[in-house]
Amino acid sequence: MKPLLKDYLYVIAQGGLLVLYLADWPLFEMPTSPIIFWVALAMIWVGILIGIMAMAQLNKNLSPFPTPKSDAQLVQTGLYKYIRHPIYTGILLAALSYAFFIGSSFKLLIFLLLLTLFYFKSKYEEKKLKLKFPDYEGYMKTTGRFLPKISAK
Numbered sequence: 444m445k446p447l448l449k450d451y452l453y454v455i456a457q458g459g460l461l462v463l464y465l466a467d468w469p470l471f472e473m474p475t476s477p478i479i480f481w482v483a484l485a486m487i488w489v490g491i492l493i494g495i496m497a498m499a500q501l502n503k504n505l506s507p508f509p510t511p512k513s514d515a516q517l518v519q520t521g522l523y524k525y526i527r528h529p530i531y532t533g534i535l536l537a538a539l540s541y542a543f544f545i546g547s548s549f550k551l552l553i554f555l556l557l558l559t560l561f562y563f564k565s566k567y568e569e570k571k572l573k574l575k576f577p578d579y580e581g582y583m584k585t586t587g588r589f590l591p592k593i594s595a596k
Contacts, residue, residue, distance in 0.1 A: 444575060450508040464553040465567035466536060469505060475587030479543055486591070494533025497522050501530075509568035517576040519527040526589040527569070527582070532589045550558045 475483075498505055500521040506512050522529040535558055542550035565588055571581045586592055 444510045444513055444571065445517055446508040446510045447569065449584060450510050450515070450566070453560070453567065454507050456560055457557075457564070460553055460557050462552060464557070465547065467547075467550075468549045471550050473543070473546040474545065475546040482542045483544035487537050487544060488535045490535070490540060492533070493536060494530055497529035504522070509564055510571045511568075511575050514591030515575065517572070517578060517582070519582055523586075525586060527586050527588055528565050531565065535561065535589065564591075 489508045500523060501518055504512060504515045504518060506515075528534055535554065538550070538557060542548075542554055569579070569583065576582075
C-alpha cells in the first residue's frame with residue numbers, strides 16, 4: 444500500500460512534537476523527589492528497551508507511515524502478542540518518565556499531545572491494517588492498543 448497525504452501529515456506532526464519535546468522550556472517546574480527520580484530513570488530505560496525490541500521484532504515491516512508496506516506481514520509475536528503498538532508504548536513511557544525525571548510540566552504537556560496523536564494515528568493505522576490483513580480484527584480483540592489487555596477470566 445502506498446502512503447497517502449494523511450500518512451505524511453501524521454509523521455510530520457509526530458516529528459514536530461518530538462522536536463518540541465526536546466526543547467527546554469522551564470515554564471512550569473514540577474517538584475520531584477528521590478523516589479520519583481529513580482523510578483522515572485528506570486522507566487525511561489524500560490521505555491527505550493520496549494521501543495528498540497518492538498522495532499527489531501517488526502524487522503522489514505517497520506515503516507514511519509501508518510499505512511502498511513505492500514509486502515508487510517502481520518506480526519503477532521514478541522511484544523506484538525500483547526500490545527498492538529509497542530513502539531508508541533515505548534516512546535510514550537520514555538517521554539512520560541523523562542518529564543517526571545526532570546520535573547518538567549512542559550514535557551508532560553507534550554507527552555499528552557503525543558498520546559493524543561498516537562491514539563488517532565493508531566486508529567487510522569488500524570483501519571489500513573484491517574484492509575490488508577483479514578485476521579487483524581480478531582487480533583485487536585486479544586491485544587491492547589498501547590498496554591496489554593486485561594481480561595477477567
